[in-house]
Amino acid sequence: MAVKRVLSVLLTLFAITGILLAQAAPLIKAGDTLQLICAEEPSINQDYRVTSDGLILVDFLGAVKVAGLTEAQAADKIAKQLLDEKILKKATVSVKLVSPEIKMVKFSGAVKLAAETAWKQGMTLADVIRLAEILPETDLAKVQIKSADSKIQIADTTKGENPVLLPGDEITFFKKAETTPPVDPKNPPTDPEVPVQQGDATKVTLKGKVTLPGTYDITANLTLRELLVRAGGFTEGANLNSISLDRSGAKRSLTLPTDNDFRIQAGDIITVDDRPKSTLFVILDGSVRRPGRYEISEGTKLSELIKLAGGFNNGAQTSKIKIYSTGNERPREINFEDIVLGYRGDINLTTGQTIEVPGPRTETSLKFGAKERTAAGPIALLLLFGS
Template identity: 30%
Template sequence: MKKHFFILPVFLCLLCTAPLSAQSGMTDQQALSYVKDGVEQGKDQRTIATELARRGVTREQAERVRAMYERQTNTSSATGEQKMESRLRKQVEEDNTATALEREQPEAEQVNTRDAVYGRNIFNTRNLSFEPSQNIATPPNYRLGPGDEVIIDIWGASQSTIRQTISPEGTIQITQLGPVYLSGMTVAGAESYLKKELTKIYADASNQIKVTLGNTRTIQINIMGEVRQPGTYALSGFSTLFHALYRAGGVSGLGSLRNIQLIRNGKKIATVDVYDFITKGKMQDDIKLQEGDVIIVPTYDALIQISGNVKRPMRYEMKKDETLSTLIKYAGGFTSNAYTKNIRIVRQNGTQYEVKNVESQDFSVCKLYNGDVITVDAILEQFTNKLEIKGAVYRPGIYELGGKVSTVRELVQKADGLMDDAFTNRAVLYRERPNKTKEVLQIDIKALMDMEIPDIPLQKNDILYIPSIHDLEDLGDVQIFGQVAQPGNYPYADNMTLEDLVISAGGLREAASVVRVDVSRRIKDPKGGESPREIGQMYTFTLKDGFVIDGTPGFVLQPYDQVFVRRSPAYQVQQNVSIGGEILYGGTYALTNKNERISELVNKAGGPTQFAYVRGARLTRVANAEEIKRMQNVVALLRRQLGEAMLDSLGVRVEGKFTVGIDLEAALKNPGSDADIVLREGDYISIPEYNNTVKIDGAVMMPNTVTYQKGENVKYYISQAGGYGDDAKKSKKFIIYMNGQIAEVKRNGKGQIEPGCEIIVPSKRRKNTNWGAILSGISAVASIGTMAAAIANLSK
């Protein structure tokens, strides 16, 4: 078993990269056992790969099986060198085994795999059938045979047309002339022969004849060897060798595209190389077939894989006398980033693997062998002659080392010289040492440019930085916040005033306060020796038309100053509320004072109509951020108590609006009282019509809706629903009113029942409670807070 130590992991890697798509019928353990048994029985890897592919082993399953095998065999002791050798061997094994795997896959998948053989799909595509055209003129060199229809047109002194089909004996029958043998003649030869024969019955020399074909015969040819469907085929008499291969399904995984043989009358008359057609468009190898021809497709001589930086990395079939340079041509040549001076070949020498490096001058003489894996590496991501200059020059950027640029002075001149703000006392040259570490050289750039000191030669990858005087100053941005059109950071400039910054920020907004604009400034003392108590300075100004009128006019800002334009406390945006339902003038109204109440809004809208049920009025409010956060906390609590699935089935969620329980009747009777709630923006009051029904739901025999009866207690209404259910929790029943308020039933509930309310009877068995049915009946519950209270009460 030891000799198979590396074979199995490599084989499984191969299986992982093979284009397998069938559904697996084997477990991971069965697949692993199957491979081990196959190795013990001496099966080669190609056979095992084919058998597993047919059994539907997928890529994912192969990955798992490989991991299982590696854990069992404990390969962790492999050295770095062994891992490299394993990777090279894997590359070669992939090339050798992919042929067996690809035969098990659909044609479209084979074309797209990395291991596809160049040209092998040419006879598998629908768009390239090589089918002969039936509409072309009769070829003069077409050889006639039994089954061909011959048309003989005669004109001149005598006019006639003779249509005859060549008999199995090779003849046609012509009146007054008898049988005429034409089989085996070309069309041109038959025409010449018939001219002589027909002079026996047409003596006039002015007669002319023309021989053409009508319906062509069907010929039988045999296709043998490594094709997908070998056998005997009946084809059109115009068919060619390529069309015959197409009809046979193309070349199989073992077949050769380079050495296809055509046998006629027991002799080899042609050897066809399909690559000549693919790469050069040569059609002379597409030979027209004749009756009894035999096409033989032998196995390939050598399959070579080329990968890396070539235009068409894949596998190629090579002849014995072809070299590496020929393979590169087949692969479309090198890509732009290919390293062309040296190419690596991994080869099997019959005993073990070996690596061969081929220099560019040897490409044309380097012969290839079956199973070779060629890799074309990429060039190094380095420059041989790059220079860079940054900072205060007119044209900073990357330049070429050499020619007219080889020193610091020449580089500065190439960049169009120093800018006026260049700091010339000190420039920095960053240089790369031979060991790739960095060093920094300081340069007096002014003295160098004035030729007071010697020029400095440059090396590749040198970076010259010439700072600006502004780079050496800490001129941080200034910031402006608050009520300006474009708050944010702005670059500092000398003599920038507060007014300048406000104008740069687009001016003041409508809500801005012009009596309170603050400027915050850092405390800077570069010579200070201890931490001061004071950590900042604040300046306050009053503006008018963007100019300072109270404070220091023309206040000059400093780097890192922060300006705050406050919102005017007297500025108020309109706030709207709405009222609808049974109200005289429903619609949207603007609040006119900060603590406007419900009664004032109802009065603005003309008061309720005669059909209004004021006690059932409801207030819907838009939730603010704090309220939304509180509702989210309630949902989180319910999720922990009821579970995620139960909460989803109930449809409990946080919404942007909720219901506030109100008593509009009390608010209208006592304006300004606690019942007269203060409104806020987005509020909507709905005043319903009178509803004289009461709904009973929950753990009752039959949930029902009945007519409201004044003075009746809860027991009466429960009886209208058939009484309590067996699992009713009688002591926990509660009432939900039209206005959104909830009340626990006290004693017999007499006096608590109102028109339009709902009586809820919870269940004792919490797990079996039909929460959806109960909550679907709570039509008045609109807020998550109210719903949470209802659920909590039902769960007690």
């Protein structure tokens, strides 16, 4: 009897502990952001925003109600649905509440304070200038604004330009152009092993995939790395393994970081080349204006492909787009509106995929192997069997 009482007490304590832990765990609510990870199906691993109805929209499953559940309960529910619908034979799922990313604006360069600050709606360049505390040598006629997608804008605040800033903008302040003593054009330094004399300065041309291409003064023992820093670094797509040097007609290739300390000389022309892009192909079929086979570059998104094809036809079922990948019999079904509304990220396309956009619901579905294609009923029969 004593043993039974002890076991009963222990079971009661375990039950109470479980209830308390469940109560302590935060509950998911509308507007939350969830990080979903499934070990067996990485394609659904991403952050999901909970809709006003308490739903998240998961590939293969569609809408899953998670509001009012704990992280563990939501993970169990998603895993159970993946198994019940025979999408996976085993489902190891975790769900985690994540804080929305704080949007920032960074500023650096020729200012007293180089830092970052939280972005606010309506923030302008003038707000950043006040925070950064400019120096006497700061060039306010050439302030660089680099957006989150690497686009460059130069603002001249001396002419009243005061652009509105966006989340992720990086502001760079430069020094005013320094005056340098002239160099005898008949005797420019040419030997890479002979250092430039202190105080001498001349020009080097920097072109290609850098933030600020142009002509730069060079001083004593200027290295390739220092020159690239002056130019604000690289832009997206720069090929660090293909930097071309033209020195008095003699050409050679430089690479980073191997040639970080390569010394720059008068008259050098340096070009940072584009990174070669892989060419992929996909097939876009169904209710779009220009279906067919498309050659695309690496990193192309589904929305970009739809634009290339001229958009959807009237009546296209954009909530049931199917993506077939090589080696997978079961297609991914995508609701394009979820991408447009920001409920899920855009889809990175890979080579060999077939994307099908179903037409109006009145069309008859015909099966060709593992895939479904649509055509108007009577016309489809004529095409298949003849008149």
